[in-house]
Amino acid sequence: MKDKSLESIGEFGLIDIIKNNFNVKNNSSIVGIGDDSAVISKSKDEYFLISSDMLIEGIHFDLTYHPLKHLGYKAVSTNLSDIYSMNGFANQITINLGLSNRFSLNAIQEFHKGVKIACKEYKIDLVGGDTTSSKTGLIISVSAIGNVLKKKLTLRKTAKKNDIICVSGDLGRSYLGLQILEREKSVFFSNPEMQPELSNYKDLIEKQLKPKARKDLIEKFAEINIIPNSMIDISDGLASDLIHLSIQSKLGVKIYEEKLPILKSTILTANELNLNPTTCALNGGEDYELLFSVNEKDYNTLRDNGIDVTSIGYFTSNEKCTLVSKEDEIISLKAQGWKHF
Amino acid sequence: MKDKSLESIGEFGLIDIIKNNFNVKNNSSIVGIGDDSAVISKSKDEYFLISSDMLIEGIHFDLTYHPLKHLGYKAVSTNLSDIYSMNGFANQITINLGLSNRFSLNAIQEFHKGVKIACKEYKIDLVGGDTTSSKTGLIISVSAIGNVLKKKLTLRKTAKKNDIICVSGDLGRSYLGLQILEREKSVFFSNPEMQPELSNYKDLIEKQLKPKARKDLIEKFAEINIIPNSMIDISDGLASDLIHLSIQSKLGVKIYEEKLPILKSTILTANELNLNPTTCALNGGEDYELLFSVNEKDYNTLRDNGIDVTSIGYFTSNEKCTLVSKEDEIISLKAQGWKHF
Numbered sequence: 001m002k003d004k005s006l007e008s009i010g011e012f013g014l015i016d017i018i019k020n021n022f023n024v025k026n027n028s029s030i031v032g033i034g035d036d037s038a039v040i041s042k043s044k045d046e047y048f049l050i051s052s053d054m055l056i057e058g059i060h061f062d063l064t065y066h067p068l069k070h071l072g073y074k075a076v077s078t079n080l081s082d083i084y085s086m087n088g089f090a091n092q093i094t095i096n097l098g099l100s101n102r103f104s105l106n107a108i109q110e111f112h113k114g115v116k117i118a119c120k121e122y123k124i125d126l127v128g129g130d131t132t133s134s135k136t137g138l139i140i141s142v143s144a145i146g147n148v149l150k151k152k153l154t155l156r157k158t159a160k161k162n163d164i165i166c167v168s169g170d171l172g173r174s175y176l177g178l179q180i181l182e183r184e185k186s187v188f189f190s191n192p193e194m195q196p197e198l199s200n201y202k203d204l205i206e207k208q209l210k211p212k213a214r215k216d217l218i219e220k221f222a223e224i225n226i227i228p229n230s231m232i233d234i235s236d237g238l239a240s241d242l243i244h245l246s247i248q249s250k251l252g253v254k255i256y257e258e259k260l261p262i263l264k265s266t267i268l269t270a271n272e273l274n275l276n277p278t279t280c281a282l283n284g285g286e287d288y289e290l291l292f293s294v295n296e297k298d299y300n301t302l303r304d305n306g307i308d309v310t311s312i313g314y315f316t317s318n319e320k321c322t323l324v325s326k327e328d329e330i331i332s333l334k335a336q337g338w339k340h341f
Numbered sequence: 342m343k344d345k346s347l348e349s350i351g352e353f354g355l356i357d358i359i360k361n362n363f364n365v366k367n368n369s370s371i372v373g374i375g376d377d378s379a380v381i382s383k384s385k386d387e388y389f390l391i392s393s394d395m396l397i398e399g400i401h402f403d404l405t406y407h408p409l410k411h412l413g414y415k416a417v418s419t420n421l422s423d424i425y426s427m428n429g430f431a432n433q434i435t436i437n438l439g440l441s442n443r444f445s446l447n448a449i450q451e452f453h454k455g456v457k458i459a460c461k462e463y464k465i466d467l468v469g470g471d472t473t474s475s476k477t478g479l480i481i482s483v484s485a486i487g488n489v490l491k492k493k494l495t496l497r498k499t500a501k502k503n504d505i506i507c508v509s510g511d512l513g514r515s516y517l518g519l520q521i522l523e524r525e526k527s528v529f530f531s532n533p534e535m536q537p538e539l540s541n542y543k544d545l546i547e548k549q550l551k552p553k554a555r556k557d558l559i560e561k562f563a564e565i566n567i568i569p570n571s572m573i574d575i576s577d578g579l580a581s582d583l584i585h586l587s588i589q590s591k592l593g594v595k596i597y598e599e600k601l602p603i604l605k606s607t608i609l610t611a612n613e614l615n616l617n618p619t620t621c622a623l624n625g626g627e628d629y630e631l632l633f634s635v636n637e638k639d640y641n642t643l644r645d646n647g648i649d650v651t652s653i654g655y656f657t658s659n660e661k662c663t664l665v666s667k668e669d670e671i672i673s674l675k676a677q678g679w680k681h682f
Binding site: 003004005006007009011014015017018021022024025026028029031032033037038040042043048050051052053054056058059060091092094096097098099101103104105106108109112115116119123124125126127128129130131132133134135136137139141143145 | 346347348350352355359362369370372384389392394395399432438439442445447449457460465467468469470471473475477478482486
């Protein structure tokens with residue numbers, strides 16, 4: 001077989017190859033590679049959930065503008081998001097750190113201050129991990145452990161035809177926060193006496209630097225007795241994550257541009273940067289909002305209880321993923337994985 | 342407070358600082374930072390175990406002589422070792438990979454071949470993880486998940502006075518394998534036409550490149566109904582890992598140089614390289630053997646069943662860690678953490 005470059009395969013292609021190569025064999029492995037968390041047997045009524053993610057300096061974060069405290073918070077909350085998106089609750093995390101010798105004890109303690117704030121906010125414990133040296137920069141690998149009632153487990157592959165597709169919060173904000181931070185960084189490098197102008201973009205930048213995981217929504221689901229048919233957290237971008245749900249559920253999706261929840265501040269900033277707000281919402285990524293589907297009755301219950309979610313479209317039987325534009329054009333959605341290779 | 346460098350604190354100092362900063366709060370967190378695995382409540386009779394480790398190219402391995410297939414095997418087996426050392430069994434792993442674009446699909450598949458061999462040998466499933474790009478080299482972060490019967494859980498902190506200290510297999514071999522590989526690498530760089538001479542050192546090099554985890558010993562313990570009083574796997578080196586048991590159990594240890602299990606090939610290679618074989622056994626590290634303590638009765642049971650373990654000394658009440666040399670000198674044992682900063 002001819003060898004291939006990673007660039008030509010892409011992130012999702014590589015995950016598929018690994019997934020197809022590693023079928024699960026133990027009875028205790030309920031769900032393996034391919035959802036937001038792995039699912040492992042626990043007791044008569046419950047499953048364990050485990051998710052794991054790695055953040056690498058220069059790829060996932062830039063310490064010239066990402067304060068270590070916020071980074072500690074973000075490393076935790078983005079991992080917990082993968083537990084909540086299974087409709088479960090997180091209880092523990094482990095953190096592996098690779099540290100170059102430019103980091104001092106104070107720097108590491110700043111990072112851990114953020115970890116501690118997240119532990120307190122989400123009521124989880126840091127129970128282990130590894131610290132090692134790194135030749136180049138900071139490397140953070142987090143595993144999150146949680147549990148879910150068997151009857152409440154929500155997967156990517158179980159969306160139903162005609163399900164209403166919902167998204168929590170708003171989209172595109174984190175991506176635009178990143179663009180502003182990158183712009184101010186390049187302004188600073190070309191003219192170090194310029195002060196960065198960030199005050200107008202506070203909510204965008206905050207969403208990028210210390211995004212919250214939507215534990216609150218999973219608590220609401222439990223309160224009002226809603227179990228979504230399918231769910232994923234939006235890390236790669238709405239379009240990519242919708243396509244994950246679509247492929248795994250063997251259904252199509254149809255969403256409407258005019259329904260996408262985009263804040264006014266996001267639209268204004270996109271216009272300022274000559275970016276299309278809809279493209280930012282579809283492909284920006286790092287929203288860490290929950291994307292899920294419910295039947296019409298459950299959607300009405302969500303709406304009647306004033307839950308912070310927006311319906312953006314529905315699942316179809318034709319396996320196509322499309323966006324209906326404001327001008328009534330039908331546009332195919334495209335997945336985006338890594339942009340790094 | 343004055344800031345400190347990581348070099349001045351050292352690996353174990355840093356772990357202590359993190360540990361003291363993160364007490365566990367959830368009822369489900371049974372053991373947090375400070376043992377080989379974290380312990381989490383599972384069911385009436387069982388605990389869940391999780392351990393996590395990171396391997397970074399240029400720090401933990403050198404791809405000029407470490408075949409990717411062996412590295413895949415080692416990344417798994419060294420993590421499983423941390424589950425076995427709790428007297429439990431592993432069932433699942435997750436692997437996070439950071440890949441630079443110099444890796445091709447074939448290279449990653451070589452790595453996964455080794456992972457697959459380990460999965461089969463230890464009867465575990467790869468159930469998840471993350472693949473991302475890296476700017477410099479290969480980064481591997483593995484989490485291993487297992488379980489243990491509550492009554493069989495074996496911690497570092499529960500050694501008893503007069504317990505006999507035992508070690509499985511032999512010591513120093515992996516370290517000397519590494520020294521040989523490093524020597525042949527520098528010979529090769531100074532004269533690329535020289536062929537490496539490795540055939541005489543096969544068992545040393547194999548122990549370094551693809552060490553086995555001692556699942557077999559945990560199975561033997563179960564068979565003959567032995568529960569050690571304390572246990573740890575030897576990753577940092579016998580001396581460091583004995584000191585972990587000593588500090589956490591609030592006891593001293595006394596071990597005997599003449600009792601240390603060192604193979605003849607290890608001694609010959611140490612002599613050839615002008616290294617002291619005892620120092621290699623004490624401080625070499627990466628043996629991935631099990632170091633544990635039992636009472637005299639259980640030790641006799643182990644011996645009567647012909648189990649592959651060596652008694653090297655015993656726990657004392659005076660909290661000192663000493664080695665009695667072949668010349669009857671009393672030598673203090675010293676811990677070694679990172680050498681990288």
